[in-house]
Amino acid sequence: MSDAKHWIKPEIQALKAYSVADAAGMIKLDAMESPYTWPASLLQEWLMVLTRAELNRYPDPHAVKLKNQIRETIGIAEKYDILLGNGSDEIIQLLILSVQGAQRSVLAPAPSFVMYELVAKMASMNFIGVDLLPSLQLNMPAMLQEIKTHQPALIFLAHPNNPTGQIYPEADLRAILQSAEGLVVIDEAYAPFTSVNALPLLDEFNNLVVLRTFSKMGLAGLRLGYLVGRTEWLNEFEKLRLPYNINTLTQLSVEFALQNYAAFIDQTKKMCAQREYLTEQLRGLNGFQVWSSEANFILVKSLQESATEIFQRLKQKNICVKNCQGAHPLLDNCLRFSVGTESENKALLSGIK
Numbered sequence: 001m002s003d004a005k006h007w008i009k010p011e012i013q014a015l016k017a018y019s020v021a022d023a024a025g026m027i028k029l030d031a032m033e034s035p036y037t038w039p040a041s042l043l044q045e046w047l048m049v050l051t052r053a054e055l056n057r058y059p060d061p062h063a064v065k066l067k068n069q070i071r072e073t074i075g076i077a078e079k080y081d082i083l084l085g086n087g088s089d090e091i092i093q094l095l096i097l098s099v100q101g102a103q104r105s106v107l108a109p110a111p112s113f114v115m116y117e118l119v120a121k122m123a124s125m126n127f128i129g130v131d132l133l134p135s136l137q138l139n140m141p142a143m144l145q146e147i148k149t150h151q152p153a154l155i156f157l158a159h160p161n162n163p164t165g166q167i168y169p170e171a172d173l174r175a176i177l178q179s180a181e182g183l184v185v186i187d188e189a190y191a192p193f194t195s196v197n198a199l200p201l202l203d204e205f206n207n208l209v210v211l212r213t214f215s216k217m218g219l220a221g222l223r224l225g226y227l228v229g230r231t232e233w234l235n236e237f238e239k240l241r242l243p244y245n246i247n248t249l250t251q252l253s254v255e256f257a258l259q260n261y262a263a264f265i266d267q268t269k270k271m272c273a274q275r276e277y278l279t280e281q282l283r284g285l286n287g288f289q290v291w292s293s294e295a296n297f298i299l300v301k302s303l304q305e306s307a308t309e310i311f312q313r314l315k316q317k318n319i320c321v322k323n324c325q326g327a328h329p330l331l332d333n334c335l336r337f338s339v340g341t342e343s344e345n346k347a348l349l350s351g352i353k
């Protein structure tokens, strides 16, 4: 027996690493990135900001200026704390580590963002996935029953959901918050693309925290996510956060980006308009069931051909999308298209035709 087989925990050995498709040189519509880079008008100014970086020093461990900028730009009340993560992925890991324990579980609708299950299993926790309805809405009787049975330490609700693009009625969110004894995380990774917003619910529910990220609105490469919630929770999570998790270049760059937020809002609006265009065009093709989306991607079910064949053919045409086949029974024959630029979306449409 090799040393690794002996010493690495069996739960870890049983995991499959999160895999990312190699899409070098392709039209990349698989990972919900913004198709836009820094606006040309900001590029020079941003590079000047970077010359201020003192890379010989550790970053500000509390990223005070950046947090203040986030608070001001997003409009987060003083009574709530903000915790920063190296991507919201890191915050998901930190939340799970903070409640980890034998007999404790993590619950999320299924299908949803894969990281919840992956990290729960890394932490040797019980993961409960509650299947959505075929409409991709929450199965509320099943959700409430599972919550009652397991009283999970953590519930993750991606809202809008990934990979479905769906939002749920506020009454469903409230019913879950009311019946959960543990902490509920509403993951608003796609907040820039929807009008739903869970921050006001913080006033009513003391078992809620709200997770956000700057990744999907154009800053994926900088890795910055944030959690908003009450001090009683965030003080505890702070203890687990590694002191310099947000590097100097990220602190300076996101601060600058938020000082120029209007440019990013502009890009976000373009993406939403393209989402509507792409949805309409895909519906016109008649080969797909096309779900409406509140995010920057569209989920479709192929009604005639196999999704895998379409995926392969698009790949040959240099277009990388997400093949959801095999991820969950509700996603049989499904593909997920991130919204690209107008010309990328046209290339996708003609590739499909």
Ligand SMILES: *Cc1c(COP(=O)(O)O)cnc(C)c1O
Pocket: 032, 086, 087, 088, 089, 090, 113, 158, 159, 161, 162, 187, 189, 212, 213, 214, 215, 220, 223, 224, 225
């Ligand atoms: C993309 C995504 C994340 C991860 O975002 P990062 O901040 O880039 O780590 C978290 N939650 C959901 C639902 C996502 O789709």
